[in-house]
Amino acid sequence: MEEKYIPATVEGKWQKIWEENKSFKVTEDPAKHKYYLLEMFPYPSGRIHMGHVRNYSIGDVVGRFKRMRGFNVLHPMGWDAFGMPAENAAIQNKSHPAKWTYENIAYMRSQLKKMGLSYDWDRELATCDVDYYKWEQKMFLEMYEKGLAYKKTSFVNWCPKCETVLANEQVEDGACWRCDSDVNQKELEQWFFRITHYAEELLEHTNRLPGWPERVLVMQRNWIGKSFGCEIDFPVEGLMKRVTVFTTRQDTLYGATFMSLAPEHPMALELTTPDRRAEVEAFIDTVKKTDKTRRTAEDFEKEGVFTGSYCINPVTNRRMPIYLANFVLLDYGTGAVMAVPTHDQRDFEFARKYDLPLQVVIQPVGETLDPAAMTCAYTEVGIMANSGPFDGMRSDEAKEKIAEYLDKEGVGKKTVNFRLRDWGISRQRYWGNPIPVIYCDACGVVPVPEKDLPVVLPMDVAFTGEGGSPLAKLDSFFNVSCPQCGQMARRETDTMDTFVQSSWYFLRYCCPDFTSGPIDRARAEYWMSVDQYIGGIEHAVLHLLYARFFTKALRDLGYVNVEEPFTNLLTQGMVIKDGAKMSKSKGNVVDPDALINRYGADTARLFSLFAAPPEKDLDWSDQGVEGSYRFLNRVWRLVCDALPFVGTAGVVDSASLSDAARGLRRVVHKTIKKVTDDIDERFHFNTAIAAVMELVNAIYAFEPKNAPENAAVLKEAVESVVLMLSPFVPHVTEELWEALGHQGGVEDASWPTYDPEAAVDEELLVVVQVNGKLRGKVTVAADATEAQVKELAFADDRVKSWLEGKQVRKAIYVPGKLLNIVVG
């Protein structure tokens, strides 16, 4: 073995061996416990960043650890390879998204391999491969048949120059992020997944995910947003129509004095009287031009317009003017709100602005509100007033009574409303999975027959960056004969949201070579669910909710038998430097390549695991990296120095050990216990590493190393260090393991076992307190009785001085730990 630790040599050597031996290839083995470990796959943006280094280092520790513990570990990696950056890069470089993407994948794969990550590379997949996305098309069509995929018209952010839909995040101050044109609201027909069908189950099952961080579950519950309330019908005066509202505050129904509809509400124009028409149309137009983000901002001025029509409050018979109001959202509830200005702040502001009547129906206890004097709405619980038969009741109790009453009278019903909206998956983009649908003038929407799948994304397209999807201009793609009637028809040119691909990739990893369907049920049943999923918190709602939905949908299509895809979830923190998230604009980016070239992958991994527990943000420190590198050198030297003495060592004979040797063994086995628990139960790699560092310090202090009777203990200690560090720093430990005379890689060795007997303390340090303050320490035999400990403690000079002249009231003894003497 080399005297000097040279990371590049060691790492290259073992990476090659792992690659050639396919060391981490796995197959289903019913005899072994399976462990499916997954880290969120990366978007191939070009190069890996420190966030990836951290994410994948964390995963690799778990994978290698579980493997050494005897689990059959599935640990795959792939590429979330469709998406807009590829298309934008292609437009900019006059290249092709496929070329850009595959080049990035090739480079990033080499980077990941340089990190020594224990992936089964045979399972690698890229979502832009036809062999991947074709299955998604099949699943889409099956979802379409079941009504889980459907088309509807909705309002979206639209950039007129780019001729495409923009996500809310892509609209900056009402303008397109790319061309700065004003974004408007456009009504478009788009494909949706009916995630709302699973709203109840998605919500309910958050209670079945004890292995998820509570805050992620809370975010998902918020997002789903279940609320209990009523739907209430308000007849329109002079029309055989009614307006239905959703409310959670049916207790305020008697105070509803006007009606507010979303400007996009289908009845808006119908309800508009001829004299109001011009004003109403102008208002609707203005609202539609406002982007959603701005419109839903809290400080946005509440505005509205009177339609000229009235509806009737079903319980008071009050004539309520119908307004359109900019703050009412079409896609929440029914798009119509009964306005109770006295008990809702928005309605209050609206009523003041347009001089609408106020009627108090809930009085605070011991107070009487005067509508004329109110400066804000009263939204708390109170006593019902002006509410007919409900007067005098507590308003929270009246809620239920009024709901029953409405139900009985047939003007309303109890209902549940969700904030969650169906998932719009259409993207007017080229670089995505084509939605396998054909439009025929005669037959309408015609799904592409299964025998004609896949709809391959054509490669021969031109990228101009303007004028919408290039697919619409490619005749060979666009023009198609109708599968039903054979007449000329048009192909759908929208592609699927890239979140669709990441909603089931974990299933494909179970069987990436399966050719008769997307998922090999038998293999998926063996591997699923994912035992440990690791990724950033930024996906708390989007990806993690979509994947849960998709799994449930696939269950209902008969593909899988699991309810939930991810049993345990670890959300790692961000990588921070100089107090800010690493970013080019801040100039605080650490390049993984440079780091690895200088110190090696092991140091990069060690530091990112040691500096903070995984769920916390990691503060990057160049000096900290230096320290991790020093530690690896220290371990290297330790093994080098011990090598001459441990070569012929046999098994430890615990009966004939010196005090020092017994002491070292004690540290070894205590460390094994701590490191095992820290990794397995808590994922606290920083403390696990700290414990090994302490062990290394103890071995350094252990003397004499060259005594033959110490050889076995020294060997046990050194080998334990190597084994316990191997999940963190696999290359250097692999080299040291070999140097210690072992055949077969350290990744195939067994995790060291904790021997409680060796770890047992012969003596214990008991802390002595007087009135809760530390006044002394006594060393006692491990089996010392309380009486013996007390005797020693009371004999201690320092303790004695604190007891002098005082009356001992009592003494509390925590066995083997602490004695607190209470004096008065």
Add this chain to the structure above:
RNA sequence: GCCCGGAUGGUGGAACUGGUAGACACAAGGGAUUUAAAAUCCCUCGGGGGCGACUCUGUGCGGGUUCGAGUCCCGCUCCGGGCACCA
């Protein structure tokens, strides 16, 4: 506004069910080795007082429970995150 987190030395962090606060590192200072440096090794390292053994004080702030509180309870402050014109 509502809902989650969090606040511990110069820094990152440790203290797992209430029981020695500051493990392990980083930085800093001192020393050994060296012609010199790097590397390595050893020592000091929350604050105040004392030559010293020691002692007082200290985990964002104010109370409380307890023999004992970084940890539990009540009330605040600040920071981070999520949700929010959601009817």
